[in-house]
Amino acid sequence: MADDHRLHRLETADLEIGATEAVQRHISRHVVATKPVSQAKLDFEHRRPRWLREMAAEATGVFFYVYPGIAATASFILNKEDAAFGSLLQVGFAYAIGIAFAIITCASTSGGHFNPAITVCFAVWQGFPWRKVPYYIFAQIFGAFMAGLMLMGQYHEQLAAYSAATVAAGEGNVFNGGAASVLCTFPGATQNNLGFLFLIEWFVDSYIGIIIWSALDPANPFVGPTTAPFVIGLAYAAMIWGFADISISTNLARDLGTRLVAAIFYGGEAFSYKNYSWISILINVPATLFATAYYEMLMRDSLQKIGKGHATHEHGEEGLALHLTKSGIPMEKGTTNVVEHM
Template sequence: MAERPEQARGWGLLGELSAEFTGTMILILFGTGAVAQVVGVSLGAHDSIAWAWGFGVTFGVYVAARLSGGHLNPAVTVALAVFKGFPWRKVAPYALAQTSGAFVAALLVRWNYTEILAKFDPGHTIKSQAVFSTLPGNGAFPVSELGALRDQVIGTAILVLLVFAVTDVLNDPPRANLGPFIVGLIVVAIGMAFGVNAGYAINPARDFGPRLASYLTGYHHAWRDQYGNLYFWVPIVGPLLGCLVGGAVYKFLIGNFLVKGGVQEVGRAPAPESG
């Protein structure tokens, strides 16, 4: 989840979009697959879902990072355009590739778990909709749309702030190509701490692509929540607002105090002596 590596620029936009499509597909395969097991046959629990989403992010970023930077999330792409100079002309194509990858992955999970979902929820109702898309209060607790929107703003702000922190070469980023693993841990932590109010979509592509796939395969109520209200906009608008908040917090509280070549000496933890 960073700007596209300098070495990969020779591949062109097609390679970048292919990477974003494939990386996001990997993310959704692991995430929705884990939810399908938990919802359909009670194999696992909330923690296994959180870890699966985190591993999905890690593996997806490793797949895509060389060609595209491994954004896998339109909110991350927008934040990079606003705060890090990522080209605006690529924002919409990246978002489309990410959403398409999520859509295809959800179709594969829907197909693979056809028998289990049909047994668990023959009418393909709200009961199993959470396999593919998020709901306020995870479909079980009394959380309003505005409450879910607030949650998505906060969760995505945390995501973007921390992604900026671990990918900023002027800060102290992870070495030995551990960045994608750390970003995956960020998603696990968000799921464990901010998972109940809105299912921690924190990614418009992650929610809209699978929501569309479920709608086209029998979940005719997919655009609404358990109260019958139109809900699909919440995990789109919330992350797009939250990414701006998180990026601004990092920029003004951390980034502006970093200088070319390292951190300002005041308050800096000394680097270990060589030799």
Template sequence: MSSVPKSSTATGHRHSSSTDTGKFDETNLDRNGRSGDAFNERHEYFTRYPNNWAKIREVIREPAAEMLGTMVLTLLGTGVNCQAVLSANTGVASSQKGDYLSISFGWACGVALGIWVCGGVSGGHVNPVVTLCMAVFRDFPWRKVPGYVLGQLIGAWAGAIIVFGNYFHAIDIVEGGDGKRSLATASLFGTYTLNYMPSANCFFDEFIGTFILLLVVFAITDKRNAPPPSGLVPLVVFITILGIAVAFGMQTGFAINPARDLGPRIMTAMVGYGRKVFNYRSQYWIWSPILGSFSGGLVACFLYDTLIFLGPESFINAPDKDARRFLALDKNVERPQAPSGSQRDEAAMQV
């Protein structure tokens, strides 16, 4: 779930403007196709672009990775919802095939595996809140934010519609007839709060869950703190999601991820649930799963950077006017060299 630095090319080398535009200039080659730098340039070009699809993939690779990661997250999450809830109906299964604990584990597995699918390519955000916070508080490029968020939303929608297609007949049995659709089964995909919950409490519930998630994400991606070994970030996130689910999941369904709620919600509106999934409790989907999640994440990251983080990536650690002036002068100061045979010179030689 952290932003992972990636080389600008598949080979790790810098390319000239001719290759960056997807074209190769052969004017400098001899008839054998070998002419010093031009041959090396051609070798790098065809290594980077073995075919035309490679050029397209280079552009969409990171958002596509986020799409696949979020799809895996939603497949397992909404899948465990459907299995645990629908199987409680005797017309669907002879005995219930899950409970709240299995739902909590299912969502935690979904998030962890989703991060493992795309983490090495895109950083494994699988959550618009993570993407936004990485752009605000770290050096994640703002130009990538729309593509990441769109990929996450499409992935969540795709995962939900696959699960709906798989459990379509069981949903019909629970609803009591073909084509009948109610919020009872819509809640298998999107998040809906308990009836007694006031609006402010719904917002705060999502705020708390996302606050915890982003606080942990920023802690485990801080090299100056105590980050887990490489490749084990998804495992820590698994534990975090499981903890949030069993402690704060009852009242609002712990969306803690706007894409995880909005993608499946759009899907339910498209397959027969209609406008009621958006009109529910005066557009609940906006002020709880979206605004509550973004608010909790941003506050968590602000507090972490204010109280703990020491890196220069955060705007909170940006040098003030006096520091900038001193650092600018410091760059131009020519420091005197120690005379030969001095103690400092001898110490340097010993090192």
């Protein structure tokens, strides 16, 4: 009988006795109900301007993305002699996780653009209202600017000491590895070919743009809503790990917002150094437009998107049925079942 009892326990799906006792106690606890939503709160939220909510979400999202990234960069640059305090691996993960947190926290309010290039691409390809583009971009730049100011306040003593040391050594503040490079990108001492820097930024931004557009494609079976923030974040991290040592920007708002802070604290050379700033600020938009055009024209499967219920034909079911008839795709039960035949 004892052997039969042990065998029976092995065949069940019950949790065995042990640390699982805590699970049983937690399950039996009563959770206090939250207080009811007041009418005053509902009235306030109803009166709150939508444009203000969206701008606040975009600014907050960019802050959440830039703040940990430049903080990790500061730790890396200020502690060159002690690798325990930072590395490019740490910087890449800081940006990646920051982007994921930004999307998780703010995307449900504003759509989660956090990049002027992405905002423009949504307006071009997905019907995002053009009238919203200017204030989205302003909010994104403002979020990066506030992240830069916050960092300068928190790292003031360390940056002041580091700045004094580099100035005394005759290097100044504005160079790759200087105090200003904590905030924004500058070319290295041997990087004087602007065409080379242009191509690096173009291909890095295009790479990131294609991954973003793919991750946001509702017909993509490999990326779900819960994984998309981390996929997008890791795309940025991969480019940082591969190309940060030869200068990349990846985001107009991130670069311009923090570069303005660098100019306030370290002078106008933050914009004039090696005539590089126009590349770091401006290339992101056309490169991302190129990337999304590549995806839209060569890789997008709109029929599958319609079939999965994420879009409709502009002429309704009749227009879709006509297209399927012309294309020779069989229809069963309904036109939305077409994906099953692909």
